[in-house]
Amino acid sequence: MTSIKKALRRAVLNESGVERVKSRHPWLFRGNLIQAPVCAPGDIIAFTDRRGQVLGWGLWSEGALCIRVLSFGSHEPDQMELLRSRVERALAVRKCWCAGEESFRWVHGEGDRLPGISADLYGDVLSLQLSVMGWYRHADEVAKVFRKVKKLSAIILRNDTKHLEKEGIPREIKPLLGEMPAEPLKVKIGETYELVDIAGGQKTGAYLDVRRVPALLDPLYEDAKVLDCFSYQGHFTLHALRKGAAEVTAIDQSQSALERAKENISINGLPCAKVTFRCGNAFDIMREIDADRARYDIVIMDPPPFSPARGQLDSARRGYKELAVRGFRRLDAGGHLVFMSCSHAFTRDMLLDTLNDAARDAGSVCHIVHEIHQPQDHPALLGVPETDYLKGFVMGVEE
Secondary structure (H helix, E strand, C coil): CCHHHHHHCEEEECHHHHHHHHCCCCEEEHHHEEECCCCCCCCEEEEECCCCCEEEEEEECCCCEEEEEEEECCCCCCHHHHHHHHHHHHHHHHHHHCCCCCEEEEEEHHHHCCCCEEEEEECCEEEEEECCHHHHCCHHHHHHHHHHHCCCCEEEEEECCCCCHHHCCCCEEEEEECCCCCCCEEEEECCEEEEECCCCCCCCCCCHHHCCHHHHHHHHCCCCEEEEECCCCCHHHHHHHHCCCCEEEEEECCHHHHHHHHHHHHHCCCCHHHEEEEECCHHHHHHHHHHHCCCEEEEEECCCCCCCCHHHHHHHHHHHHHHHHHHHHCEEEEEEEEEEECCCCCCHHHHHHHHHHHHHHHCCCEEEEEEEECCCCCCCCCCCHHHCCCEEEEEEECC
16 A cells, blocks of 8 residues: 555544543544545544554544544554454453353443444353444454354344444344344343343343342342332342242333243243233333332332433433432332433433432432442443443432
């Protein structure tokens, strides 16, 4: 490649871009550039300062978030060699922190320095999301790298997330290696077995980031009345039953998710008769429960992200607060409320302030029993708040 062509394929950063590189942030935006490269979406390009010094290499996209950083420094990486090295490293980390587990997140995007890749392992089946063109156009090669690192029966591309169109990537679910599972997979998630639909389940099939949270309440379940809001396929419900809960009310807006929860209860040999399933909008059902003055020992609130963007923070605060107020009101004295948020835009301090306001409005005096964070297989990068998304609290109500 001639020096002129090389120069054209480089992105030149302004001072704000150079500062982001100094802080080792994995994203660069259009506003951080003086000059954009002449290249195709998904190409590996160098980014330089004004003097032409190469500061690093990344995958080019046409959107506002235009560079996902692969490496810092002047040496151009080989994309597939870099992928294999980081996939191996990520698996080694999971062998340390997820020892004995068969379901976990193998690669967590920027947290594992592989922006645009999420890979969840369910037994020997990998559910893979490739959300940037720089990986998607090499999807078959990416799949082969994963299978070289670990023996897998199938690798399923689960590309049905938001914003793919901005990258020029079609929404699709298909096998890259092996065959699409004909039936839901029976896998152990946390301490219980669940049926996971790789093609049709939420996210990549299940919510692996909260799989350890139910165990935080182990001393509380025996003979407890439990309200499980946004229960999905019953992960909290399963754990509560396994630990001796007297009864559980499970709420979800998806009837198919509740039917799957019943199947999950059955395959674990747990008593389905102890569970009342309510399908509908959690806000509406909570208002009905509030009006009935029903009381519980444990209330679990694990809502979907109400504020995926900063412009929705006010509405998210209102929604979270209403749920928390009703949750506090429905607790017996000495009861516990679990409340989580999975939106990176809604920070830990915002959530804590919202819960404090809700407790005050409900007339509750609370103490924090546990603080919840995303598990080690969903790593957050220090100094990159966008990667720190899951937060929550277990709160005890004073008698």
